[in-house]
Amino acid sequence: MEKSSKFVLSDTTVQENNTTFPTDAKLCKKVIDKCNKIAKAEGISQRRSYTRQSKQLVRDTHNSKHPKRAKMARRAQRRLRTIAKTQLRELKRKMSEEQLEKYAEILNLCEMVVNQQKGDSNKIYSLHKPFTKCIAKGKAHKQYEFGNKVGLTATGSRGRKIITSIRAFVDNLYDGHTIEPLLSQMVSNNISLPKEVVYDRGGKGAKQIMGVSILTPDKAKAKDSAYTKRQKRKKFRSRAGIEPIIGHLKSDFRMAQNYLMGEQGIQINALLSATAWNLKKWMEKFKEKFLWLFSRKVFAADFYGYAA
Numbered sequence: 509m510e511k512s513s514k515f516v517l518s519d520t521t522v523q524e525n526n527t528t529f530p531t532d533a534k535l536c537k538k539v540i541d542k543c544n545k546i547a548k549a550e551g552i553s554q555r556r557s558y559t560r561q562s563k564q565l566v567r568d569t570h571n572s573k574h575p576k577r578a579k580m581a582r583r584a585q586r587r588l589r590t591i592a593k594t595q596l597r598e599l600k601r602k603m604s605e606e607q608l609e610k611y612a613e614i615l616n617l618c619e620m621v622v623n624q625q626k627g628d629s630n631k632i633y634s635l636h637k638p639f640t641k642c643i644a645k646g647k648a649h650k651q652y653e654f655g656n657k658v659g660l661t662a663t664g665s666r667g668r669k670i671i672t673s674i675r676a677f678v679d680n681l682y683d684g685h686t687i688e689p690l691l692s693q694m695v696s697n698n699i700s701l702p703k704e705v706v707y708d709r710g711g712k713g714a715k716q717i718m719g720v721s722i723l724t725p726d727k728a729k730a731k732d733s734a735y736t737k738r739q740k741r742k743k744f745r746s747r748a749g750i751e752p753i754i755g756h757l758k759s760d761f762r763m764a765q766n767y768l769m770g771e772q773g774i775q776i777n778a779l780l781s782a783t784a785w786n787l788k789k790w791m792e793k794f795k796e797k798f799l800w801l802f803s804r805k806v807f808a809a810d811f812y813g814y815a816a
Contacts, residue, residue, distance in 0.1 A: 515704035524655035659686035676774040684713035
């Protein structure tokens with residue numbers, strides 16, 4: 509990374525998880541089904557399973573914004589929550605101490621789901637991927653994304669951009685707080701740290717991290733010369749070069765959605781996407797640098813009629 513050691517580009521994006529759009533009705537239905545599954549596996553007899561009724565109640569919550577369906581949808585939502593709490597209490601009451609200890613994690617998760625309210629923070633959006641976060645996107649066509657934040661850095665030199673570090677975060681961190689873990693990953697990968705990290709306005713905060721200057725767009729300083737202003741403006745414009753990298757990682761290298769389970773799954777998926785990107789860039793360079801020499805020798809041999 510000798511040529512790109514002066515500065516790198518950095519940004520964050522959201523890697524969505526393979527989960528359905530979370531609604532209170534869907535989550536309560538998941539809790540009911542999970543309680544029934546555990547009861548069947550442990551041989552616990554239930555008074556009712558509510559299988560058919562809960563299925564119909566979920567249908568009743570559809571299109572809840574329509575004036576003629578709003579009242580029925582609210583009633584169905586309340587009933588689903590009541591059933592979920594009933595099934596959960598009955599299951600815990602009939603379980604032995606060993607069974608309670610065995611299923612403690614999933615039962616606590618279900619308890620959080622049925623008790624969470626609209627304005628609560630750190631809500632559960634998925635039972636099989638409880639680390640899923642709701643991250644505001646702010647676009648008109650997509651207000652929110654349900655997944656995990658991914659930060660990455662790429663070389664700032666002209667030409668091919670190489671991803672130097674990438675990391676997925678379980679918590680919904682402020683963008684400026686993702687820079688230090690990315691620089692630490694570069695150190696662990698034996699990549700020399702750059703002099704500067706060029707970020708957008710979302711990275712405002714610390715001016716220096718691990719001896720690396722953090723540049724974000726701001727008003728020009730009084731002491732800045734015209735040359736310094738031009739150089740800064742040029743770097744901030746070049747920062748936009750990381751945006752198409754993110755787009756290609758999602759559209760071509762499977763980072764748009766994570767299908768792997770567990771908190772390690774989000775890390776593995778992000779790392780594999782970045783690895784595929786870097787391998788493609790290496791193959792392009794190999795093709796340009798070496799294959800044309802080989803083809804030149806072959807064509808020369810055919811043209812002049814001698815062995816290369």
